[in-house]
Amino acid sequence: MVDTDEELIELVRRAATRLSRQERRFDAGTPELNMQLPDGSRLFATMTVSLRPSLVIRRHRFEISSLEELRLRGLLTEELQNFLTAAVRARRNFVIAGGTGSGKTTLLRALINEVPPSERIVTIEDAYELGLDHFEHLHPDHDALQSRPANIEGQGEITLADLTRMALRMDPDRVIVGEVRGAEAFPMLLAMSQGNNGSMCTMHADSTRSVFPKLAAYVSMASTGLPIDTVNLLLASALHFVIYIDNSDDWRQVASVREVVDCDGSNIISNEIFSLDKDGELVKAFPLRESTREFLAKYGYDDRSES
Numbered sequence: 001m002v003d004t005d006e007e008l009i010e011l012v013r014r015a016a017t018r019l020s021r022q023e024r025r026f027d028a029g030t031p032e033l034n035m036q037l038p039d040g041s042r043l044f045a046t047m048t049v050s051l052r053p054s055l056v057i058r059r060h061r062f063e064i065s066s067l068e069e070l071r072l073r074g075l076l077t078e079e080l081q082n083f084l085t086a087a088v089r090a091r092r093n094f095v096i097a098g099g100t101g102s103g104k105t106t107l108l109r110a111l112i113n114e115v116p117p118s119e120r121i122v123t124i125e126d127a128y129e130l131g132l133d134h135f136e137h138l139h140p141d142h143d144a145l146q147s148r149p150a151n152i153e154g155q156g157e158i159t160l161a162d163l164t165r166m167a168l169r170m171d172p173d174r175v176i177v178g179e180v181r182g183a184e185a186f187p188m189l190l191a192m193s194q195g196n197n198g199s200m201c202t203m204h205a206d207s208t209r210s211v212f213p214k215l216a217a218y219v220s221m222a223s224t225g226l227p228i229d230t231v232n233l234l235l236a237s238a239l240h241f242v243i244y245i246d247n248s249d250d251w252r253q254v255a256s257v258r259e260v261v262d263c264d265g266s267n268i269i270s271n272e273i274f275s276l277d278k279d280g281e282l283v284k285a286f287p288l289r290e291s292t293r294e295f296l297a298k299y300g301y302d303d304r305s306e307s
Helices: 005-020 069-074 078-089 102-111 160-168 183-192 213-222 228-238 290-297
Strands: 032-036 042-046 054-058 096-100 121-126 141-145 174-177 200-204 241-246 253-264 267-276 282-284
Touching: 005 032, 005 042, 032 160, 042 241, 054 160, 054 267, 069 078, 069 102, 078 253, 078 267, 078 282, 078 290, 096 102, 096 213, 102 241, 121 160, 121 267, 141 160, 160 174, 160 183, 174 183, 183 213, 228 253, 253 282, 267 290
Parallel strands: 096 200, 096 241, 121 141, 121 174, 174 200
Antiparallel strands: 032 042, 042 054, 241 253, 253 267, 267 282
16 A cells, blocks of 8 residues: 555545534644544554554444344343443443444443433544434434544644533533543533433453442542542432453453442442353343332343343
8 A cells, every 4th residue: 555654644634624513634743643544444544653663453243233133243141241231221321342343332332322312412423433423213313423623823722621611501411422532521420320321331451340449539630629538429419330252262242230328438339240151151140229229120131030
């Protein structure tokens, strides 16, 4: 495709100019580029901060779009599929955690596709990856928002936190943040705790339990000045379930699901309701709270029948 580093840089610049929906730069002053290509793939390139210019194109498999398909591929068990289907329909708030390439976005997309078509969804991303426009028949009423870097004069930046606040003014039933990794955690948690139930996000974490201190750290980036007890109270009131996907052995599977129960000062109280047994199989662990069990039963999940 190209023979020299200079040709690669020029190729990326042309892509930024011709293919991006927003103004994008790629030069010594802005040495990284993150953008969506017309087919939905994501392009990420670097220069000057790497030994040589680097280009990575990440393709998204939009054909894997349902919990059933993920179950057939081994990411979920049938019991977990039934639980997640009911929890989405019951408008529970989720955080999906995992490492790079673990399938967080794929699972998030499948959960979103369980949302009834009558509901209005607003998605917030750094680069369009969820691709709900591929599923217009499932989500006829949705808006997709994308962050924007500052221009050459340092003006016009739109952050994920800005977009989250904008989304709350767009009359959403659910707010979806593609990946939380900073100050946007605060308005997102406020949205979850103030009536936008059924909202979801992904984040990088190595367990369901480690999600809580990371989210608390992200909230602190918003310069709220809130003490940790208050932050944890917000977390406990906003979140219902946390999912962790493990891909440490070149095999992707949900390894843990945790129900958020309450907070006690600096601690989040939670129960791990699905975990891996000694054979690496996902099984039910701690039982759901009775109130949660009764609530999800209204949406088709019979916890006792799955025992």
